[in-house]
Amino acid sequence: MLVFILRRLAQAVVVMLSVAFIAFMLFQYVGDPVTNLLGQDATEEQRIALRKDLGLDQPFPVQFARFAGNAVQGEFGISLRQGRKVSALIVERFPATLELALVAGLIALSVGIPLGVYAALRRGKASAQVLMTGTLFGVSLPNFVIGIVLIWVFAVELKWLPSFGRGEVVTLGAWTTGLLTRDGLLHLILPAVTLSAFQMTLIMRLVRAEMLEVLRTDYIRFARARGLTNRSVYFGHALKNTLVPVITITGLQLGSLIAFAIITEQVFQWPGMGLLFIQAVQFADIPVMAAYLCLISLIFVVINLGVDLLYFAVDPRLRVEGKAH
Helix, strand or coil, X not given: CHHHHXXXXXXXXXXXHHHHHHHHHHHHHCCCHHHHHHCCCCCHHHHHHHHHHCCCCCCHHHHHHHHHHHHHCCCCCECCCCCCEHHHHHHHHHXXXXXXXXXXXXXXXXXXXXXXXXXXXXXXXXXXXXHHHHHHHHHHCCHHHHHHHHHHHHHHHCCCCCCCCCCCCEEECCEEECCCCHHHHHHHHHHHHHHHHHHHHHHHHHHHHHHXXXXXXXXXXXXXXXXXXXXXXXXXXXXXXXXXXXXXHHHHHHHHHHHCCHHHHHHHCCCCHHHHHHHHHHHCCHHHHHHHHHHHHHHHHHHHHHHHHHHHHHCHHHHHHHHHC
């Protein structure tokens, strides 16, 4: 296990260095930060002085080493659009995105897994067919269409839920959350359901397919031959082995929820990292774009490491193979 973790950590370091290099190249080839900061009317002396202050007159390896060192400390410079430290903007916006992604992931898991199991156990029944037909909409429709439809139905027509913003939030130190207020929870429902739609239907279809495959295996037949109840066979043996590939997809999808919440945040004007990134792209705010790229990559690396470790907890075959080696 220790060797496995060390190997994964080494791979994570390589990945993060590669991402840091790509993010650093944004500064080199996407716009001129000196022009963005001083404007077109600045004198040549002002440009030279600022370039020296920013360290842009140094050789490429020196600049990259300084950038990587600052990135490790969470420093990406000053936002060209807002004139504030990028780290402060991330601390301000990240709680909203993480809260939205976690709630969306919880909805996807709590709904997708039970319905996937139900569709597998009721294969061929009318209710299962209706469920699987419904998953086609979740897989096929883009998030912004689902979001617009939900806004039209629940915010415009029924007037049950708010259509934009985060609502009332509570500050807990440097963290802000809307989960502790009724208004915050109401504002969270529509964007969380919208963001979870694709993942929920994907998990449902995956669980159903894996469950049907597991139920055909020999050890399930032996379990039935031993006289075990259907409940014990389905949930004590089949479901546990079904969850191994589901963990992989779920882990990657949680990272995707955070990374690709951009469209959902734009539709609902949710004040998170996605909306910040969209605004940064429109303004060519390179420091914010670089910080977003590095942060999302770090999240994926951490999630992948967590998923790999969960394999050992869920799949006993991996533990046996590890002891054999």
